[in-house]
Amino acid sequence: MLSLNKTFEEICQAFRLKGEFFGYNVIKSGNINDTYTVHTDGLEGGRTYLVQRINHNVFLSPEKIISNVCRITEHIRLRMLAEGERDIKRRVLKMYHTPEGEYIYRSEDGSYWRVISFITNSCTFNSRPTAKIMQNAGKAFGEFQKNLSDFDASTLYETIPHFHDTVKRFEDFEKAVSENKAGRADTVKEEIAYLRSMAHYASFFRDLASEGKIKLRVTHNDTKCNNVMFDASTGEPLAVIDLDTVMPGYAAYDFGDAVRFAANTAAEDEKDLSLVSFDLDMFTRFASGFVPELYGYLSEEEINTLPMGALVVALELSSRFLADYLNGDTYFKTAYDTHNLVRARCQMHLAKDMENKMDEMNRIMKQF
Ligand code: GN1
Ligand code: MG
Secondary structure (H helix, E strand, O other): OOOHHHHHHHHHHHOOOEEEEEEEEEEEEOOOOOOEEEEEEEEOOEEEEEEEEEEOOOOOOHHHHHHHHHHHHHHHHHHHHHHHOOHHHHOOOOEEOOOOOOOOOOOOOOOOEEEEEEEOOOOOOOOOOOOHHHHHHHHHOOOOHHHOOOOOOOOOOOOOOOOOHHHHHHHHHHHHHHHOOOOHHHHHHHHHHHHHHHHHHHHHHHHHHHOOOOEEEEEEOOHHHHHHEEOOOOOOEEEEEOOOOOOEEHHHHHHHHHHHOOOOOOOOOOOOOHHOOOOOOHHHHHHHHHHHHHOOOOOOOHHHHHHHHHHHHHHHHHHHHHHHHOOOOOOOOOOOOOOOHHHHHHHHHHHHHHHHHHHHHHHOOOOO
């Protein structure tokens, strides 16, 4: 196995990072890339950098994600500076490059590595957030969309084609059922039947767009609460991270993905479904941070259909987890055999609860 110490030493040298490498920590959250904090010490004091191995299986062109991320962060930086932001290093990520201008380092084993700034005195929340954190997460993702509202979406690479194309996700799921690569289809008949019964929701946003009722915008597309960095002393939101899937998309997917994760009363891979439900108070809190940031940017129709985003994303992700289970776990990292199935069941359980609570969600939305 490749020695990580050696790789990080090489990376520190290649990127001319300040100080001498002395150790690293693993950041465990994240189902796709491998993330580490790398520590150096030197005359100017210790420094920490974020070093990430890009999952090349998922992101087929690492150069394209680097290009997108550099352009997006530069746009946000300039906009924040123009608005008088004084803590810019903690408000937007910085990507490091080598003296030759390379943002990616290839290690001996062919892995793709990048170095990102580490935001000092910050933290993320993986567990169920408090109401305050929920509202601040909403604010962060709302502000992020607002800051990119004048960014020309057509100039971004589509880093994962059809990423939030729910119709295509359901087609891929059907393909996984018929191919039955891992021989597991017989054991998940009930789950397959449920998803098929919900397939009519898949085209909800595509239809609205083709009727001209909603617009494609620049969206984050992976708005899990743990993709927001908060100030560790105050809980105020600092920066939105994990920018690899920033692409053209619909506002409701960002909103929906965030609440399906953070308003879940249990973990994304909870086995005991009696613990899994959709918390309307948390939903309200998130909305109260998100929506006001986007007043004047989102249309009424877009705001009204945000709750539906939660259901559609929960169904989409159910289909992705179940498809990966049927395909033999080739996409998401798994810790045990049935991990993807557990995740899929959890999202389906949540989707059922959301469907029951949709009228209430819509009613709550009217207050914004
Ligand atoms: C993946 O890597 P992470 O944990 O931020 C996935 C998301 C899923 C999420 C589910 C590129 O995100 O789409 O919603 O897992 N990212 C990609 O936890 O597929
Ligand atoms: Mg991600």
